[in-house]
Amino acid sequence: MALRTEELILNLGPQHPSTHGVLRMILTLDGENILEVEPDIGYLHSSVEKMMEYRTYVQSVSLADRGMDYLAALANEEALLRAVETLGKIEVPPRAQWLRVIFLEFQRIASHLVWLGTWGADLGATTMFLWCFREREQVLDLFEKSTGGRLHHVYFRPGGVYEDIPDGWVEQALAFCEEFPGHIAEYEGLFTANPIFEVRTKGVGVLPKDVAMNMGACGPVARASGIAFDVRTAFPYEKYAEVEFDIPVQQAGDCFARYQVRVEEMRQSVRIIQQCIAKLPPGEIRAPKVPITLRLPKGEVYTRTESPRGDLGVFLVSEGEEHPYRVKIRAPAFSNLYALSEIMRGWKIADVIAILGSTDIVLSDVDR
Amino acid sequence: MAVKLERVWQGAQALAEGLRLTFTALLRPKNTVMYPLRKVDVSPRWHGLLALPIDPQTGNDQCIICFQCERVCPSRCIHIEATGRAKERVLTRFDIEMDKCQYCGLCVEVCPTEAIVFVPHYEASTYNRANLLYDLEDLHRAAPKEPIARGVIRGKVL
Amino acid sequence: MPDLPQKPLPDGQGEGFRVSTASPIDKLVGMIDVLPGGTVILSSVEQVLNWGRSSSLWALGFGLACCAIEMMAAAAGRFDMDRIGTFFRGTPRQADLIIVSGRCTIKMAPIVRRLYEQIPEPKYVISMGSCATCGGPFYYDNYSILKGIDTIIPVDVYVPGCPPRPEALYEGILKLQEKIKKEPFLRRRAGVVPA
Ligand code: SF4
Numbered sequence A: 001m002a003l004r005t006e007e008l009i010l011n012l013g014p015q016h017p018s019t020h021g022v023l024r025m026i027l028t029l030d031g032e033n034i035l036e037v038e039p040d041i042g043y044l045h046s047s048v049e050k051m052m053e054y055r056t057y058v059q060s061v062s063l064a065d066r067g068m069d070y071l072a073a074l075a076n077e078e079a080l081l082r083a084v085e086t087l088g089k090i091e092v093p094p095r096a097q098w099l100r101v102i103f104l105e106f107q108r109i110a111s112h113l114v115w116l117g118t119w120g121a122d123l124g125a126t127t128m129f130l131w132c133f134r135e136r137e138q139v140l141d142l143f144e145k146s147t148g149g150r151l152h153h154v155y156f157r158p159g160g161v162y163e164d165i166p167d168g169w170v171e172q173a174l175a176f177c178e179e180f181p182g183h184i185a186e187y188e189g190l191f192t193a194n195p196i197f198e199v200r201t202k203g204v205g206v207l208p209k210d211v212a213m214n215m216g217a218c219g220p221v222a223r224a225s226g227i228a229f230d231v232r233t234a235f236p237y238e239k240y241a242e243v244e245f246d247i248p249v250q251q252a253g254d255c256f257a258r259y260q261v262r263v264e265e266m267r268q269s270v271r272i273i274q275q276c277i278a279k280l281p282p283g284e285i286r287a288p289k290v291p292i293t294l295r296l297p298k299g300e301v302y303t304r305t306e307s308p309r310g311d312l313g314v315f316l317v318s319e320g321e322e323h324p325y326r327v328k329i330r331a332p333a334f335s336n337l338y339a340l341s342e343i344m345r346g347w348k349i350a351d352v353i354a355i356l357g358s359t360d361i362v363l364s365d366v367d368r
Numbered sequence B: 001m002a003v004k005l006e007r008v009w010q011g012a013q014a015l016a017e018g019l020r021l022t023f024t025a026l027l028r029p030k031n032t033v034m035y036p037l038r039k040v041d042v043s044p045r046w047h048g049l050l051a052l053p054i055d056p057q058t059g060n061d062q063c064i065i066c067f068q069c070e071r072v073c074p075s076r077c078i079h080i081e082a083t084g085r086a087k088e089r090v091l092t093r094f095d096i097e098m099d100k101c102q103y104c105g106l107c108v109e110v111c112p113t114e115a116i117v118f119v120p121h122y123e124a125s126t127y128n129r130a131n132l133l134y135d136l137e138d139l140h141r142a143a144p145k146e147p148i149a150r151g152v153i154r155g156k157v158l
Numbered sequence C: 001m002p003d004l005p006q007k008p009l010p011d012g013q014g015e016g017f018r019v020s021t022a023s024p025i026d027k028l029v030g031m032i033d034v035l036p037g038g039t040v041i042l043s044s045v046e047q048v049l050n051w052g053r054s055s056s057l058w059a060l061g062f063g064l065a066c067c068a069i070e071m072m073a074a075a076a077g078r079f080d081m082d083r084i085g086t087f088f089r090g091t092p093r094q095a096d097l098i099i100v101s102g103r104c105t106i107k108m109a110p111i112v113r114r115l116y117e118q119i120p121e122p123k124y125v126i127s128m129g130s131c132a133t134c135g136g137p138f139y140y141d142n143y144s145i146l147k148g149i150d151t152i153i154p155v156d157v158y159v160p161g162c163p164p165r166p167e168a169l170y171e172g173i174l175k176l177q178e179k180i181k182k183e184p185f186l187r188r189r190a191g192v193v194p195a
C-alpha cells in the first residue's frame, strides 16, 4: 500500500528570526520541497506616501528616513530630495554634493554590513554577525559625529546638508577606509572558501537573467544575474560622474553571486569615499534662500537613485503648494522580493532562508 | 574518490583559515563597552533629549515664543501657550511629548535664538508613559525625569 | 491565578463556590505567610528568586521595524547584551521578555498579542522607541499604525528614542531588572498580596 501523502501548508513568519522583519511566506510543501510560495506583505505598512501629502518637504525628509528603507536612511533622503531639487531647480553647492556622496557610500557600507551579518546569522555563522556589527559601529560613529543620529539622520536638506562635518572627521573616515578592506578580506576568509557556505549558496536560488529582467529586479540582485546596470553610472547624480568606480557584475545569479557582488560593492564604496575626500572642496554646504516651507512649482517629476538595495525611484507631483500632491515610491526591495519568490519553487525549505536572506529585503521598503 | 579527497582537503583548509581568523580576533583589543560602568562618549551633535537650558545671565530660557518649533515639528509634539503682550509675554505652557518626538532636530534648526537644544542624555526610560511628557520645568532642568537605573551610575558597581 | 474550567459541583453546594486551583506550593506559601515571622522568610526567599529571575531575562527575538536594528546592535559585540543575561530566543515559549521594537501595524497587532500570550508567566514587556510607545512619528495622521503597543499588551518599561541608542535599551532592561527585584511574586501567586 502506498503511503498517503498530501501537501502541507506552512507559515514562515511574521515572527521568524530569519525573515528580516515581519514578512509572512505561505509555503506549500511536498515533503521538503517547495511547490508554491506566496509572500504576504503589509505587516509594516506605515502609509508614508499618504503622510507625505500632509507634510512640508523638509518634514517629509524625516519621514523618508523612517517610513522607507530604514537600513539606508540617507539613501531615502537622497531619493526624495533628488525629486524635490529637480522639480524646484534648486542648485546644491559642490561641497554639499561631495558630502552627500560620501555619506551615501558610508550608508551603503553600513547597510551591506547589516545584510552580511544577518544573513550569516541565518546561515549559522554567528561570528559574521558579530564582526559585521563591529565594523558597522565604526561607521555609525562617523554618522553620529556628523549627523547626530545613528540610524535616522535627517541630515540632507533641500539644497544641501544640515551641518558641515566636524573637525577630525575626515581623518577618522580615512582611517576607517584604510582599515576596512582588511576586514572585508576577513569576511571573505570566513565565507568564500568555506565548503559549508558554498554548499548552501552556490547554485542555490538561481535567478536567470531574463527572469530578473522581466520581474524588474534591480540593484545587487540584478547585477548578480548579469545585468550590468547601476543608476550611479547610467544616470549619474550628485558627483558620481566625477569619481571612478567599477560596477561588480556576476553571471551566475545564485546566492553566492549576490554575496560576491555586495562584498565587492563595499570595496568600491571605500574607493569612492577616498576619492571624494581627496576632492572635497571648501565652500558653502547649503544653497542660500531655500525656505523651510519650500514651495515647488506645479509639475511632476520622476527621479531615480541607487540605494543599497537597488533602483529607488520617487515620483512626485506638486500642485504648487507647501505639500506634495502625491508621492509614489518605487521600492527596490519590493520588486526583488517578487523576483526571488518567483524562483523559490523547487528548492528545499532550508534554501528558502538562504534565498530570502540573499535578496536583502527590508520590510519597511517593501510595505512603505 | 579523488574529488572527495579534494573536498576534504578544501574543507580542512577552510576550517584552518576560519580558526586562524577567529583566534587572531581573540588577540585584538576588545571593543565591548562595559556599559553600565563605562559609557560611550556620545557626540555633541547626538540627538538626545530636548531641553530649554537656562541662560545664566537672565535666569530664564531664551525662548522668544515665536512658535516656529511648534509649527515645524513633524510629529506635532510641541505644545506652546503664552500670555501677555510684547515685553511681558511669558510662557504658560511649553510641553514636549518625548514619546511622540522623532528626534529629528528640525525644531533645533528653526529656533532663531537657539533656545531649544539637544542634550546628550539618552537614558530616559520610565515605568509610566505619562512621565515622557516633559513640561517647562523638566525642559529647564535638561535632565531625564526619572533617575537612571542603578548600576548605570558612572564608576559604581551595582 | 488562571481561571480553570470548573469541576461539576457536588449536590447541595450553591453557586459561587469555586474549586481552589492553588498548587501545593501556593498553599504552602499561604500557610507560611500566616505564621509569626513568616512574611520575613517569604520575602527573603523571594529576593533570592527575584535575583535569579532578573539576571536571566531571555528576550524574544522579534523585530518589527527600525528599532529592531538597534536592538540587534545592542545584542552584537559592542554592547553585548549577554553580559546582563539577556539574549534572544527564537520562540516565545522560551522567553520571559518581549521587546516591542518598532512600529506595530494594525495588521500585526493580533500577532504581537498572540506572541505575548504564548510567553509563559511571568512575562514582561519593554516598549522600545517612540512608535511602540505611542505611535511616535506616525501618531496623528496615519491609518495603519497602532497608537501605542500598550493598547494591546501591558508594558512594563518605556524606552523613548527614535531609535533609542543601544545603551538606552540597556538602561530599560536594567530598570526592568530593578522592577523585578521588588516584586512580591510568590506572595502574589498565593493571593496573600493583591495582584
Ligand atoms: S526633534 Fe523633531 S519631532 Fe522632536 S520635538 Fe523637535 S521637531 Fe518635533
Ligand code: SF4
Residues within 6 Å of the ligand: B062, B063, B064, B065, B066, B067, B068, B069, B070, B080, B110, B111, B112, B113, B114, B115, B116
Ligand atoms: S523656536 Fe525657539 S524661540 Fe521660537 S518658540 Fe520654539 S523654542 Fe521658543
Ligand code: SF4
Residues within 6 Å of the ligand: A066, B102, C065, C066, C067, C101, C102, C103, C128, C129, C130, C131, C132, C136, C137, C161, C162, C163, C164
Ligand atoms: S521609534 Fe523611530 S526608529 Fe523606532 S520604529 Fe519608530 S520610526 Fe523607527
